[in-house]
Amino acid sequence: MATAHPASATLPVPESTPGRLPPRRAGWTLPQPYFNDPGIYRLDIERIWKRGWLFAGHLCEIPRTGDYFLVELDTESVIVIRGEGDTVHALHNVCRHRGSVICTEPCGHATRLVCPYHQWAYDLDGRLVAWRGMQPDLDKADFALWPVAVREVEGLIFLCLAPEPPPFEAAAACLGPLARPQGFGRAKVAKAVDYLVKANWKVVWENNRECYHCNVNHPQYIQANFDHYNADDTPSRVREAMASVVARSEARWSAEGLATTHTDTGMTVFPDAARGIWFSANRTALVDGWVSESMDGRQVAPLMGDYRDPDVGTLRMRTLPNFWNHSSCDHGVSTRLLPLGPQQTAIRVWWLVAEHAVEGRDYDLTKVMPFWQLTSEQDWEICERQQKGINTSAYHPGPYSAFKEYNVEGFVRWYLEMLEKVGMRKAEG
Numbered sequence: 512m513a514t515a516h517p518a519s520a521t522l523p524v525p526e527s528t529p530g531r532l533p534p535r536r537a538g539w540t541l542p543q544p545y546f547n548d549p550g551i552y553r554l555d556i557e558r559i560w561k562r563g564w565l566f567a568g569h570l571c572e573i574p575r576t577g578d579y580f581l582v583e584l585d586t587e588s589v590i591v592i593r594g595e596g597d598t599v600h601a602l603h604n605v606c607r608h609r610g611s612v613i614c615t616e617p618c619g620h621a622t623r624l625v626c627p628y629h630q631w632a633y634d635l636d637g638r639l640v641a642w643r644g645m646q647p648d649l650d651k652a653d654f655a656l657w658p659v660a661v662r663e664v665e666g667l668i669f670l671c672l673a674p675e676p677p678p679f680e681a682a683a684a685c686l687g688p689l690a691r692p693q694g695f696g697r698a699k700v701a702k703a704v705d706y707l708v709k710a711n712w713k714v715v716w717e718n719n720r721e722c723y724h725c726n727v728n729h730p731q732y733i734q735a736n737f738d739h740y741n742a743d744d745t746p747s748r749v750r751e752a753m754a755s756v757v758a759r760s761e762a763r764w765s766a767e768g769l770a771t772t773h774t775d776t777g778m779t780v781f782p783d784a785a786r787g788i789w790f791s792a793n794r795t796a797l798v799d800g801w802v803s804e805s806m807d808g809r810q811v812a813p814l815m816g817d818y819r820d821p822d823v824g825t826l827r828m829r830t831l832p833n834f835w836n837h838s839s840c841d842h843g844v845s846t847r848l849l850p851l852g853p854q855q856t857a858i859r860v861w862w863l864v865a866e867h868a869v870e871g872r873d874y875d876l877t878k879v880m881p882f883w884q885l886t887s888e889q890d891w892e893i894c895e896r897q898q899k900g901i902n903t904s905a906y907h908p909g910p911y912s913a914f915k916e917y918n919v920e921g922f923v924r925w926y927l928e929m930l931e932k933v934g935m936r937k938a939e940g
């Protein structure tokens with residue numbers, strides 16, 4: 512999908528001043544300031560959130576030319592809009608006249624983007640097309656909306672606020688083939704729920720990257736999955752059960768590229784801090800008898816995408832710093848994080864189904880939603896409790912489990928490397 516934009520200039524982004532980061536002991540949690548210090552939060556925004564590729568939303572949310580939604584990060588506001596001829600544009604939501612925001616609703620439809628202040632009007636690709644009362648020696652071509660880099664892969668839209676975005680090709684090559692059969696481009700949003708979680712965004716990721724907490728906190732999730740077993744505690748009966756599901760998947764689906772790719776208990780290794788890998792995707796087995804991450808494991812909506820049979824395990828994707836997705840044969844669940852401050856994270860969870868599925872006839876939200884609604888809300892509560900404890904004078908870093916929190920250590924390493932990338936002094940002791 513083309514993303515051409517008329518403005519050749521890129522918006523300059525100010526550099527923040529490097530400083531000394533509190534040291535961390537390898538294999539231990541981060542010191543308190545990483546979770547509540549406004550200065551470190553600013554560094555997070557400048558060095559990670561304004562540099563990396565952010566998941567914005569789904570192509571199926573803007574099916575018609577002129578449909579748009581906003582992505583608001585820190586003080587930034589970006590319009591993601593469907594343009595002419597199947598294009599998607601991302602534009603800073605800031606008028607080139609005196610700086611008013613242009614779109615004021617979180618989503619909508621526009622034939623032109625008209626500033627509410629003095630009605631400068633922009634085309635869907637950001638070109639300025641009308642400005643009443645301006646002198647003739649000025650050229651409209653110099654006043655297009657500032658563009659934001661945007662990429663779409665299999666119905667998932669990503670944007671990057673950096674003037675020179677990091678490469679996206681490897682991420683597209685990783686996510687694309689696994690996401691394709693799910694048919695996100697032919698999906699519809701059955702429901703989206705917004706949460707304001709009172710925790711630093713890293714607390715939320717650290718929680719996502721381990722299943723040490725699952726046995727007690729996620730009674731629904733552990734019925735369907737093998738993630739919560741690790742090298743130290745996988746009973747032989749579980750190992751055999753998993754091997755049999757994996758072998759069945761291999762026999763049925765290898766020819767179609769739908770066989771499970773994550774074949775061990777425990778969570779897949781992500782991120783890969785040593786190689787700077789911020790994206791990953793895999794297909795994971797569900798416990799025998801489960802074909803969907805629903806409350807009873809049964810199919811709860813029509814098959815999505817290219818699937819012809821429900822027994823395809825789950826597709827899982829994640830990209831740092833703000834996206835993960837679990838998709839079953841019949842519905843997909845996307846989660847997007849956007850930090851709102853050192854101790855606040857805006858989280859949106861979407862439930863997607865096949866585009867022609869009709870609520871009440873083909874699916875029922877009370878069956879599609881609870882598995883991930885419960886699991887998500889259980890996690891948000893955990894995160895808020897942890898943030899509260901971290902804020903006290905009694906918080907001191909604690910050690911990670913090498914068996915169960917290998918990905919949390921990986922996440923922290925990735926995070927520190929991103930922070931230190933531009934002239935920062937090493938934070939790791």
Ligand code: FES
Binds near residue numbers: 611629
């Ligand atoms: S600020 Fe937008 S038209 Fe004046």
Ligand SMILES: [Fe+2]
Binds near residue numbers: 719724886890
């Ligand atoms: Fe969890």
